[in-house]
Amino acid sequence: MVKSKLMKYNKFVLLMMLVVSWLSLLLFGKSSFKRFIPAGIFIALVTGLENYAAKKRTWWWWYEKLHPKLSGSIPFVFGPFMIGSMWVLKLTYGKFNRYLIVNLIVDSFFIFILIDKWLKKWGIASLVRMKKIQLSLLLFIDSLLLYGFQLLIEKIKVVKWKEDDSEIQRKNIR
Known part of the structure; x- marks a missing residue:
């Protein structure tokens, strides 16, 4: 009886996770x-690919969907994972240990609260063939990829800025 009451709101919970994540960007600047945003899009694509592999290998399962043709992972990928990753970068970038x-x-x-205590209980998602430690390792690798991608973006911006500065100086000399 309790599960049916909780399951009644599953789509609403998924939708709110997506909406609240995006609304938080009003405070982002x-x-x-x-x-x-490039790093956010990058990690969303990586996570989307991981969810595709997870479905094929049954690492985890999404029981609830916002739409019959979309995976239940979509609100997480483009909500908390993408926007949360951007927030973590904003608050910690340049301080790798803190990151x-x-x-x-x-x-x-x-892993230990959201999946185990809430999503599984509410019938939204659960781990199937992947252990918590394996998911922890996967998310750790994702975090390294995210930070590395942001480093690359920052390096490209610096090189472009230097090239633009050199062009301006050449024009001023003429």
Whole structure:
């Protein structure tokens, strides 16, 4: 009886996770958004590919969907994972140790509280053939990819800025 009452709101829960994540960007700042959106899109694509592989290998299962043709993972991928990753980068980028600690805390919350206590209980999602430690390792690798991608983006921006600066100086000399 309790499960049926909880399951009644599953689509609403998924939708709210997506909407609240995006609404949090109102506090993010325009320059930070421009700076970190490429990394957010990157991690959403990586996570989307992982969810595709997970479905094929039954690592985890999404029982609830917002739409019959879309996986239940979509609100997570383009909500908390994407936007949450952007927030973590904004708050910790340039301080790698802090970044790793914050990711460890967030990922542990996701694995041990969100999946185990809430999503499984509400009939939204659960781990099937993947153990919690394996998911922890996967999320750790994702965090390293995310940070590395942001480093690459920052490096490209610096090179472009230097090239633009050199062009301006050449024009001023003439």
